[in-house]
Amino acid sequence: MNVPLLDLKAQYVAIKADIDAAIAEVMDSQHFILGSRVEECEKAIAEYCGSAHAVGVSSGSDALLACLMAEDIGHGDEVITTAYSFFATAGAIARVGATPIFVDIDRATCNLDPSQIASKVTERTRAIIPVHLYGQLADMDAVMETAARFQLVVIEDAAQAIGAEHNGRRAGTTGDYGCFSFFPSKNLGAAGDGGIIVTNDARRAERLRCLRAHGASPKYYHKLVGGNFRLDAIQAAIVCAKLPHLDGWTAARRRNAALYGELLAAAGVTPAAVTPPSVVTDRHVFNQYVIRSTARDRLKAHLQLRGIATEVYYPVPLHLQECFAYLGHQSGAFPESERGATETLALPIHPELSVEQLRYVVAAIRDFVRARLSPTSDLPVEIPAAAV
Numbered sequence: 416m417n418v419p420l421l422d423l424k425a426q427y428v429a430i431k432a433d434i435d436a437a438i439a440e441v442m443d444s445q446h447f448i449l450g451s452r453v454e455e456c457e458k459a460i461a462e463y464c465g466s467a468h469a470v471g472v473s474s475g476s477d478a479l480l481a482c483l484m485a486e487d488i489g490h491g492d493e494v495i496t497t498a499y500s501f502f503a504t505a506g507a508i509a510r511v512g513a514t515p516i517f518v519d520i521d522r523a524t525c526n527l528d529p530s531q532i533a534s535k536v537t538e539r540t541r542a543i544i545p546v547h548l549y550g551q552l553a554d555m556d557a558v559m560e561t562a563a564r565f566q567l568v569v570i571e572d573a574a575q576a577i578g579a580e581h582n583g584r585r586a587g588t589t590g591d592y593g594c595f596s597f598f599p600s601k602n603l604g605a606a607g608d609g610g611i612i613v614t615n616d617a618r619r620a621e622r623l624r625c626l627r628a629h630g631a632s633p634k635y636y637h638k639l640v641g642g643n644f645r646l647d648a649i650q651a652a653i654v655c656a657k658l659p660h661l662d663g664w665t666a667a668r669r670r671n672a673a674l675y676g677e678l679l680a681a682a683g684v685t686p687a688a689v690t691p692p693s694v695v696t697d698r699h700v701f702n703q704y705v706i707r708s709t710a711r712d713r714l715k716a717h718l719q720l721r722g723i724a725t726e727v728y729y730p731v732p733l734h735l736q737e738c739f740a741y742l743g744h745q746s747g748a749f750p751e752s753e754r755g756a757t758e759t760l761a762l763p764i765h766p767e768l769s770v771e772q773l774r775y776v777v778a779a780i781r782d783f784v785r786a787r788l789s790p791t792s793d794l795p796v797e798i799p800a801a802a803v
Contacts, residue, residue: 418763418772420724421600425767430660437652447648449628456651457611459658460595463578466588466613468620471646472627475574475596475610479507479544481644482570482592482612485622488513488541495535495567496544497527498734499752504546504572505733515742516540517734519749523693525549525705525759528751529557533564542568547576547586549728549761550602550668550702551694555581555589562590570594574610577603578665580698587613597654602668602702603661609650667766668701671773675704675762678777688784689714703728704764711760714783721779726761 427434441452453471461469472478488494490512496504498517505515518531525548532543543562545553555571562569569590573579576586577595587593595601597609614620622639625632630639676691690707692699705728708714715725732752734744746753762776 416772416775417722418724418768418776419765420726420761420763421765422767423599423604426664426765429767430657433656434653437656438649441649441652444648449645450648452648452655453646453651456646456655459655460611461613463658463661464585464587464593464613466593467615468613468617470612470614470620470623470627471651472610472612472623472644473646474608475572475594475598476503476507477627477642477644478574478594478596478610478612479503479570479572480510481623481626481642482594483507483511483513483542484626484639484641485592485619486542486568488568491539492541493537493539494542494544495532495540496572497546497548497752498732498749499525499729499755500546500548500572500733501574501729502733502736503574504544505736505739508544509739513541514539515733515739517744517749517752519751520755521554522751522754524551524553524695525755526551526553527558529554529561532558532561536561536565536567540565540567542570544570544572545590546572546574547579549692549705550576550579550700551692552576552579552581552586552696555584559589568592574598575601575702576700577601578661578698579696579700581696588615591616591619597650602664602700603654603657605650605653607647607650609646609654611646664766665698665700668704668764669699671764671766671768672699672701672704674770674773675764675777678774679780682777682781684777684781684784688787689780701764703761705759705761707755707758708760709758710783710787711758714780715760717783718776718779721775723776723779724763727756728759728761730756732756 457469492513494508495516508515521528571590571593573586574596579586593613597605626641627644630641
């Protein structure tokens with residue numbers, strides 16, 4: 416059996432008529448940059464997230480960059496963020512000329528450890544960028560308490576977490592800004608790059624709209640030095656067509672995650688051998704289902720031989736990336752981030768997975784664990800159907 420990490424073709428086939436109609440409308444209009452389709456998308460996302468404003472941009476990476484630019488953060492400034500995330504989080508900080516200041520992660524969630532933030536604050540600190548990694552909110556109450564104490568801007572990197580929720584607040588709406596990605600692999604993906612920023616501050620929203628169009632307001636009259644961060648109308652139309660399906664897809668991801676946990680337990684796979692994700696918030700949306708194993712690379716190779724696709728998010732923590740060597744961090748500086756880089760492995764979690772595929776994945780993991788404990792064991796043994 417082959418189990419893909421993601422199956423966008425299956426998703427497309429299920430809603431093909433809606434997607435094709437949305438694209439056709441844009442093609443008929445021949446209006447491709449910003450315009451009514453983007454405005455419709457912005458309104459829908461703002462409503463879905465529970466924010467006052469949304470500003471469509473060209474990618475999740477550019478969303479982070481635009482927020483930093485909107486706050487005039489640059490040379491001489493410092494921005495605190497996690498040492499373990501996709502590169503864009505720290506890359507945006509460096510691109511505006513500021514210095515990324517890393518904190519380590521919580522082992523259970525892989526989100527930044529907010530208890531470490533205050534010790535990193537200096538007179539040059541301007542902002543905090545927490546990341547809601549894998550689809551689960553970081554501890555925003557603790558982040559906001561520290562931000563208020565030191566008067567820091569909070570930019571939520573919610574690229575993997577649209578619809579994630581805790582204590583009645585959705586991802587992106589607690590801080591000053593929330594940044595989302597519509598990269599195709601995200602829970603709500605476009606047919607290429609795209610992103611959006613949510614905020615409850617009208618002044619900040621207007622500044623972002625200006626910055627995304629080269630700082631011009633009106634056209635050809637440049638108040639700021641911005642960039643070309645505009646969201647394409649076709650991508651906005653596709654996002655709008657997919658949005659009504661998002662909660663259903665999220666429910667399927669959450670069901671799959673729960674079933675993984677039940678099947679792993681029924682198969683006798685203990686957390687000591689393979690650790691499932693720790694859910695500590697009200698609504699984890701599982702952009703990724705990330706397990707941990709001290710034999711991660713061997714497990715990954717074993718699953719690949721069984722036709723099961725997996726991915727490592729992420730093999731090198733940010734402080735050890737070559738481009739950040741100038742920061743002077745050495746191995747051991749952020750031990751939990753480094754441990755995560757050697758232990759984490761994402762299993763297929765997409766909504767289109769069948770129960771049979773999930774059982775097959777778990778059976779393969781069980782076989783691997785048993786073989787490590789008893790290399791002469793004659794496997795396999797069926798997982799009880801009652802676990803489904």
